[in-house]
Amino acid sequence: MLQPKNKRMTRQRKVILEELLKQNAHPSADEIYQMVRRRMPRISLGTVYRNLEVLANMGKIQKLELSGALKRYDWDTNKHYHIRCVCCDRVDDAPIAPLNQLENDLYGATVFEIIGHNLEFTGLCPECSKKAAPNHAE
């Protein structure tokens, strides 16, 4: 949580960011570790975790607050929602605009000082949908 203020752009930091930028998916820390490892075999998982945290704090990437067990990372720092497959945990962007007025609806109705909100859809991706209903009479 406590981090130095003066951040360096180390080789590791740069490669982690580069690899994440290539992704359309929303990889987990370990998946990013596997990708980075192809270019830097000696990098450690701990370094990946530390750098993802730093990059998120720098605002260069977004740490997704999703309901699954693993944390996931997104190079797209714009506000947007996600949809997660309940079966295989695949995460896509949800094609829906941000609900900007939502937080106003809560204003005055709660004792909390509202900071933000997060919306997540759950569903079945095409692959798992097929698997779940193999004898589905269309």
Add this chain to the structure above:
Amino acid sequence: MLQPKNKRMTRQRKVILEELLKQNAHPSADEIYQMVRRRMPRISLGTVYRNLEVLANMGKIQKLELSGALKRYDWDTNKHYHIRCVCCDRVDDAPIAPLNQLENDLYGATVFEIIGHNLEFTGLCPECSKKAAPNHAE
């Protein structure tokens, strides 16, 4: 995940449910364990986890899919949203009606078969709000 079909109402199961029903908050498994332990000192944490899972599958309670590290449990099985304090992790119900039309907006726009959605607000509870801005000139 795989569970027997014929569920029994054991002493442990009953006490866990009773204690959860008393709560206005949304306790974690360990918090429930602590509460139940006062009445059944020899109950194990594993039993609490197993029973919370069973009770959720029976539809008697709700397992919250929130973004925090811990899973939380709610006796209110009706669809509703929550607001979480980013500072102390306190979770309250969000005073806002379910957005039933939301999933329709996605229909046809995604390759996913939509199952549901979850909306979570983040904010500061009154206590943490005070702590965060002690010299706030109102």
Add this chain to the structure above:
DNA sequence: CTACATGCAAATGCTTTGCAACCTA
């Protein structure tokens, strides 16, 4: 009776951290 449950302890899996060596600005 017997299939389901429990208590206990060990195992799991993701994430964090202490530390000495190593770089980057």
Add this chain to the structure above:
DNA sequence: TAGGTTGCAAAGCATTTGCATGTAG
């Protein structure tokens, strides 16, 4: 050169699981 950073390994923590014993129906 100083302070941030790394690799490695160990620790942390929530949650799950194997197994022998106990119990509800």
